Amino acid sequence: MLFLFKYRFLQTIREFSIMFWALAFPIILGTLFYFSFGTNIDATGETQWDEIKTAVVIEDFANENSKAFETFLENMEGELLDITRVSSEDEALRLLDEDKVTGIYYVKETPSLTVGKNGLNESILTSALDSFNQNSAMIQDILSEHPDKLPSALASIDGYRQTVHEETLGGKTLNPNVQYFFALIAYACLSGVFLGVRASFDTQADLTDLGARRSITPTHRLKLVIIDMLVLVTIHFVNILILNLYVTQILNISLGDDIPSLLLVDFMGSIIGVCMGLAFGSISKMDLGMKMGFSVMLTLFPGFLSGLMFGNMKNIIELHCPIINRINPAAVLSDAFYCLGIYNDMERFTRCILILAVMSILLLFSAFLGVRRDSYDSI
Numbered sequence: 467m468l469f470l471f472k473y474r475f476l477q478t479i480r481e482f483s484i485m486f487w488a489l490a491f492p493i494i495l496g497t498l499f500y501f502s503f504g505t506n507i508d509a510t511g512e513t514q515w516d517e518i519k520t521a522v523v524i525e526d527f528a529n530e531n532s533k534a535f536e537t538f539l540e541n542m543e544g545e546l547l548d549i550t551r552v553s554s555e556d557e558a559l560r561l562l563d564e565d566k567v568t569g570i571y572y573v574k575e576t577p578s579l580t581v582g583k584n585g586l587n588e589s590i591l592t593s594a595l596d597s598f599n600q601n602s603a604m605i606q607d608i609l610s611e612h613p614d615k616l617p618s619a620l621a622s623i624d625g626y627r628q629t630v631h632e633e634t635l636g637g638k639t640l641n642p643n644v645q646y647f648f649a650l651i652a653y654a655c656l657s658g659v660f661l662g663v664r665a666s667f668d669t670q671a672d673l674t675d676l677g678a679r680r681s682i683t684p685t686h687r688l689k690l691v692i693i694d695m696l697v698l699v700t701i702h703f704v705n706i707l708i709l710n711l712y713v714t715q716i717l718n719i720s721l722g723d724d725i726p727s728l729l730l731v732d733f734m735g736s737i738i739g740v741c742m743g744l745a746f747g748s749i750s751k752m753d754l755g756m757k758m759g760f761s762v763m764l765t766l767f768p769g770f771l772s773g774l775m776f777g778n779m780k781n782i783i784e785l786h787c788p789i790i791n792r793i794n795p796a797a798v799l800s801d802a803f804y805c806l807g808i809y810n811d812m813e814r815f816t817r818c819i820l821i822l823a824v825m826s827i828l829l830l831f832s833a834f835l836g837v838r839r840d841s842y843d844s845i
Contacts, residue, residue: 469686470690470693471693471696472541474693474697475666475697475700475701478661478664478665478697478698478701479701481497481664482520484660484661485705487657487660488654488657488658488660488661488701488702488705489705489708489709491657491685492651492654492657492709493652493708493712494818495650495653496650496709496712496713496717497717499643499646499647499650500717500735512634515677516548517544517545517546517547517548518546518547518569518587518590518591519550519566519567519568520547520548520549520550520567520568520569520570520571520591521550521551521552521557521558521561521562521567521569521570521571521572521621522539522549522550522551522571522573523551523552523554523555523558523571523572523573524536524551524573524574525572525573526573526574526575527572527573529575531575531576531577531579531602532573532574532575533600533826534602535573535577535602537570537822538598539571539573542594546590546594550566550567551684554622555572558580559580562580562582563582565582568581568582568585568587568588568591569581569582569587569588571591571595576599577595577598577599578689579591579592579595579632580596582595586610598801630739642721642810644720644807645773645777645780645800645804646722646773646774646777647713647719647771648773648804648807649715649769649772649774649780649796649800650711650713650774651706651713651721651732651735651778651799651803652707652735652769652772652774652795652796652797652799652800652803653765653766653768653769653772653792653796654705654706654709654735655702655706655732655736655738655739655795655796655799656734656735656738656739656742656764656765656768656769656795656796656799657702657705657734657738657758657765658698658699658702658736658738658739658742658743659738659739659740659742659743659746659760659761659764659765660743660761660765661671661701661702661739661740661743662698662700662739662740662741662742662743662744662745662746662747662833663743663744663746663747663754663757663758663761664743664746664747664754665694665697665698665743665747665839666694666743666744666746666747666748666833666836667747667754667757669670670793674783681792690746690829691744691833691834694744695740695741695744695830696738698743698744699737699740700732702736702739702740703733703736705736705827706732706735706736707729707732707752708795709797710728710732720807721806721807722803722806722807724806727806727815728806730819731799731802731803731806731818734799734802734819734822734823734826735799735822737797737822737826738799738822738825738826738829739795740824741825741829741830742764742795742829742834743761744829744830744833745829745830745832745833745836746760746761746764747833748832748834748835748836749832749833749836750835766794766807767793768796768797771790771791771794771796771797772791772796772797772799772800773800774792774796780797780800780801783797792821795822795825798818798821798822798825799818801814801818802815802818802819802822805818
């Protein structure tokens with residue numbers, strides 16, 4: 467058994483084209499993700515947002531409402547806004563035309579806002595102005611109808627920025643970009659398909675000389691399948707660990723602090739990827755080129771459904787057809803990483819591990835059946 471393990475190991479790691487898809491390509495893809503949008507993620511996985519550059523023009527500072535609006539802007543300066551105070555509207559419009567500011571606030575009895583286009587920052591500026599105007603109108607109504615209730619009303623809106631009280635359930639703040647790295651590692655786990663397909667191809671006597679030699683050995687075919695799986699899982703598990711180290715130590719993306727559970731997900735991901743390759747390779751009688759082509763689809767399509775190309779795809783599927791996320795191994799793996807890195811939900815994590823285990827057993831059994839039914843008139 468050790469002899470078979472050793473030479474299957476050596477044979478696999480010498481297949482450089484297969485190792486590229488199983489190890490190098492996920493690392494390259496992760497690097498591209500990082501330079502596309504990951505450079506705004508710090509070591510804790512939180513995004514560093516820039517303050518919105520805003521020009522302020524004071525047109526009328528003689529009434530109480532304009533003074534209140536100026537105080538409102540001062541409170542947001544340094545947290546949400548990067549304010550440039552200008553002396554004239556012409557100067558402010560010039561800054562807006564040159565894209566040096568996102569919008570212009572006018573301090574007057576009825577404050578107003580001018581923006582140059584539609585976008586997220588413009589919407590934030592509009593929402594801030596609407597919030598001030600609504601509170602101002604409410605206070606004026608209270609003054610005219612129930613002046614005795616003004617102190618309590620002012621106290622209720624004094625902390626306008628803190629509208630929600632945060633309570634932690636043990637999880638972490640989710641950066642929208644982190645989900646791409648969860649999906650990336652899930653995709654990398656499924657890339658074990660390439661290793662499994664290559665190994666199963668070498669067991670088919672009508673396709674390779676090695677397969678012919680293995681077919682006439684007295685070793686039981688189930689033993690051969692198990693040895694192949696142990697070798698491939700060992701190699702691919704190391705591949706996934708290298709990718710994890712690259713993501714956490716080089717790209718500085720947090721995958722959670724529970725290292726034993728993280729290793730368990732990586733191990734189960736390695737198993738499910740290899741078992742998929744063994745099952746597909748054993749059942750299919752296509753040549754190696756066709757099998758590798760379909761293997762690309764077996765990794766990319768589940769990765770797409772788990773959010774590898776479109777981050778919100780898994781949530782859309784969960785809303786309309788959740789069963790797909792339960793049978794998609796990439797989505798299950800991604801969900802397990804969410805449980806560790808974000809949700810801190812061990813019950814959901816356990817469910818993911820059990821699903822992966824059941825899938826692996828079924829796939830491995832299918833691989834054995836595919837090999838067991840093979841027979842040849844002569845070799």
